[in-house]
Amino acid sequence: MSKTYHFVAIDLGATSGRTILGSLxxxxxxxxxxxxxxxxxxxxxxxxxxxxxxxxxxxxKGLREVAKLNIPVESIGIDTWGVDFVLIGKDGQxxxxxxxxxxxxxxxxxxxxxxxxxKNRVYEISGIQFMNFNSLFQLxxxxxxxxxxxxxxxxxxxxxxxxxxxxxxxxVTERTILSTSSFMDAKTGEISSELLSPLGISTKQFAPIVQxxxxxxxxxxDIQRQTGLGAVPVIAVAGHDTGSAVAAIPADEEGYAYxxxxxxxxxxxxxxxxxxxxxxxxxxxxxxxxxxxxxxxLKNICGMWILECCRKEWTDAPQxxxxxxxxxxxxxxxxxxxxxxxxEFAAPLSMTEAxxxxxxxxxxxVPESYTEQARCIFDSLAMRYRQVFEMLQELAPxxxxxxxxxxxxxQNYLLNQYTANAIGIPVYxxxxxxxxxxxxxxxxxxANLVSNLIEMRKIVADSIEMNTYxxxxxxxxxxxxxxxLKATKS
Numbered sequence: 001m002s003k004t005y006h007f008v009a010i011d012l013g014a015t016s017g018r019t020i021l022g023s024l025x026x027x028x029x030x031x032x033x034x035x036x037x038x039x040x041x042x043x044x045x046x047x048x049x050x051x052x053x054x055x056x057x058x059x060x061k062g063l064r065e066v067a068k069l070n071i072p073v074e075s076i077g078i079d080t081w082g083v084d085f086v087l088i089g090k091d092g093q094x095x096x097x098x099x100x101x102x103x104x105x106x107x108x109x110x111x112x113x114x115x116x117x118x119k120n121r122v123y124e125i126s127g128i129q130f131m132n133f134n135s136l137f138q139l140x141x142x143x144x145x146x147x148x149x150x151x152x153x154x155x156x157x158x159x160x161x162x163x164x165x166x167x168x169x170x171x172v173t174e175r176t177i178l179s180t181s182s183f184m185d186a187k188t189g190e191i192s193s194e195l196l197s198p199l200g201i202s203t204k205q206f207a208p209i210v211q212x213x214x215x216x217x218x219x220x221x222d223i224q225r226q227t228g229l230g231a232v233p234v235i236a237v238a239g240h241d242t243g244s245a246v247a248a249i250p251a252d253e254e255g256y257a258y259x260x261x262x263x264x265x266x267x268x269x270x271x272x273x274x275x276x277x278x279x280x281x282x283x284x285x286x287x288x289x290x291x292x293x294x295x296x297x298l299k300n301i302c303g304m305w306i307l308e309c310c311r312k313e314w315t316d317a318p319q320x321x322x323x324x325x326x327x328x329x330x331x332x333x334x335x336x337x338x339x340x341x342x343x344e345f346a347a348p349l350s351m352t353e354a355x356x357x358x359x360x361x362x363x364x365x366v367p368e369s370y371t372e373q374a375r376c377i378f379d380s381l382a383m384r385y386r387q388v389f390e391m392l393q394e395l396a397p398x399x400x401x402x403x404x405x406x407x408x409x410x411q412n413y414l415l416n417q418y419t420a421n422a423i424g425i426p427v428y429x430x431x432x433x434x435x436x437x438x439x440x441x442x443x444x445x446x447a448n449l450v451s452n453l454i455e456m457r458k459i460v461a462d463s464i465e466m467n468t469y470x471x472x473x474x475x476x477x478x479x480x481x482x483x484x485l486k487a488t489k490s
Contacts, residue, residue, distance in 0.1 A: 002026050005449060006073050008034075008066055008232075009439035010059055010163070012080040013241065014263050015040070015308075017055065019062025020433070021069070022440030024449060029440065029463040031433055035062040041100045048100040050159075052086060056166055060226055067228035075443045076167070076219075077237035078160045079244045079435055082180030082288075083135045086162035088155040088171075095149040098159065101133035102347055105145060109137035112144050116198040120281065125195060127186035127276040127287030128179075129300060135181035136195060143199045156205050160239035167234050168217035171207035174236040176243035178209060179289035186274040186287045186295070212238045212247075212291055213446040237442040238291060242266050242298075244438030247291050247453070248431055249404050250461035257392060257400045259385065259419070260434065261409025263305045267388050268298025269396050283391045291442065292453045297395060299388050302340040304409050306377050309351035314370040324374060325414040331371040334480045336364045338380045339488035362487055382418035383484040389423050403427045406434035413467075420469040421477045427469040431460065 002025050009020040019034040037058045041048045059078075066073060087095040099105070110132050114122070119130070128134060135158075142150045157165055158177040165171050173191075178184045183195040191203045210216075218231040238244040245260045246268075260266040274287035274295045288296045311317060318324055338345070338358050348354035355373060359366045367373045393400050402425055405416060410429035420427040431437050441456045450456050471477075 005444065005447065006071050007440045007443040007447075008063070008073055008076045009237075009436045009443075010062065010076065010078040011241070011244075011436045011439060012039075012055065012078070012159075012163075013435075014081050017058060018436070019059070019065065020436040020440070021066060022436070022443075024440075024444055024459070027459055027462060029437065029459055031436060031440075034065045037061075041102060047105065048103040049097045050084065050100050052094065052097055052159075052162070056163065059163065059167070060223070063223075063227040063229055073229065073232050074447050075215075075233045075235045077235045077439045077443050078163050079237055079239055079241045079439050080159045080163070080177075082177060082240045082242070083133055083138070085135055085138070085156050085158050087149050087153040088157060088162075088165075089152060090154040094162075095153060098162075099138060099142075101138070103133075103138075105141045106132045106137050109141040109144070113137055113140040113199075116140075117195060122182065122195060123281045124276065125185050125192050126182045127274045127280070128182040129284050129286035131300065136183045139196075139199055139201060143201075153205060155207060156201075157207065158239065161207065161236070164216050164234050164236065167219055167223050169220050170217035172210045172214065172216050172236055173207045174214070174239040175209055175211055176289040176291075177239035179287075180240055184289075186276060189289070189293075210236050211293075212236060212243070212442050215446060233446075235443050235446045237439045240288065241435045243288065243290055243296065244436075244442065245406050245434040246270065246296055247438035247441060247456060248434040248460050249406060250428075250430070250457055250464060250466065251404060252457070252461065255398050255400060256402045256404055257389065257396075259403060259405045261303055261405050261407045261412070263303060263308070265301040265303030265381070265385070265409065266298050267301060267385060267392060268296050269392060269400065271295050271297055271397065275395050275397075277395075280395055283395070285391070285395060291456075294453075297392075299392070301381075301384055301388060302345055303381070304412075306338075306340060306345055306351060306355075306381075307374065309348070310355075310370070310373055310377070313350060313352050314373075317370040321411070324370075325412065327371050328374040328378060329414055331375040333375050333379050334483065335372070336367050336376045337383065337484045337487040338376060340377075340380055340384045342488075364487055378412075378415050378418055379480075380484070380488075381415060382422040383481055385419050386422040386481055387485075401425060405429045406431060408432060416467070416469045417472070420471045421473055422481060424471045424474060424477075426471070428466050429469070430466040431464045437463075
């Protein structure tokens with residue numbers, strides 16, 4: 001009789017979280033959502049924070065629901081977004097709620113830090129794309145503003161590691177989440193004292209670095225009592241959600257790029273060594289840690305964030321995504337382009353007004369209706385994907401012949417087709433639940449049920465259905481790409 005192995009994935013995105021039960025039977029993976037909850041950035045005293053206590057409480061609720069199923073649980077894993085961290089005091093307690101990466105205190109943090117260490121030297125060590133919210137610049141901002149909590153900090157834990165600590169009492173620094181910080185040496189995998197010491201921060205303020213698949217510890221006796229679970233191991237999965245998502249790409253060969261599509265879009269390739277060069281520095285590409293000591297060479301792109309912000313303002317738009325896509329498809333395209341990564345789209349008070357002002361500034365027609373705005377967003381994202389893809393192909397040590405789109409955004413069939421049209425290569429979509437699947441499949445490896453990344457991806461491929469989008473209207477999209485470049489040229 002076949003045995004089924006059960007794993008619990010705690011998957012925390014930037015706006016919502018879920019508890020997922022993954023079950024592995026005869027090389028096939030099935031998924032069941034146990035709980036889903038919202039969590040929001042909250043503003044207080046001029047700062048943006050994450051409510052880590054709410055996240056902790058929701059995790060316990062999810063584990064209690066799992067316990068009610070009365071099934072054996074092999075392990076638990078937690079993944080979150082990157083860069084954000086929690087400060088721990090000498091008594092082992094959280095010093096305060098963590099800042100959100102959208103907090104404005106990092107507005108000039110990079111420029112301030114580069115007075116201490118030159119920009120090119122930071123990239124030479126870390127290989128990380130420059131974004132003002134990277135952990136290094138968050139720490140720099142805290143030092144610059146004399147943050148009192150930082151002065152009494154004993155340990156700094158990245159968010160998934162901090163939540164795992166609250167469940168187990170054990171501290172680790174998982175490699176993939178560390179790699180988002182801008183202070184991990186991309187070549188050695190160690191924390192760079194050269195980058196941290198100018199801030200007065202010691203590498204000793206971080207827990208030991210571990211690889212995905214490491215057993216952090218088991219649920220504490222207190223957590224066992226609160227949840228009804230036993231001494232279940234907690235595994236350090238690829239704690240960075242994109243790291244988990246990329247682990248779930250159902251690729252059977254090399255020569256592909258990926259697009260992890262959600263609030264952020266992340267386009268990249270997987271390599272055995274980091275790509276750190278004058279060219280990658282100029283293009284502002286990042287090198288983040290992956291499974292089996294791989295490197296994810298990628299670029300962050302503002303993704304579904306723009307659409308989701310607009311949907312909150314559209315009072316007459318349909319609630320159904322499919323209906324919105326259908327109406328958008330019938331709307332005339334290529335009338336207006338925006339540059340999705342323009343600063344004004346990062347955190348505006350009104351996204352629709354930000355689009356309006358961008359169009360006025362660039363002397364383009366202003367999209368008035370929600371369908372015109374949606375078409376502008378989708379056209380522009382597809383063209384931005386092409387723009388980043390061309391840069392990625394210049395860096396890649398191989399010919400890229402297909403694109404895998406994973407994550408929640410791969411359900412946007414209209415943008416998927418536009419992306420294939422713009423880039424000019426086949427696009428394969430799925431899995432939607434890439435992050436949770438990657439989380440669970442790493443746990444399966446920790447349980448010695450699979451031995452390597454190839455086997456892991458075969459399980460994923462055998463467990464899901466993929467959709468294929470082939471390029472259409474190449475001449476039209478080529479012409480409009482040139483118009484996009486002109487319209488968005490700064």
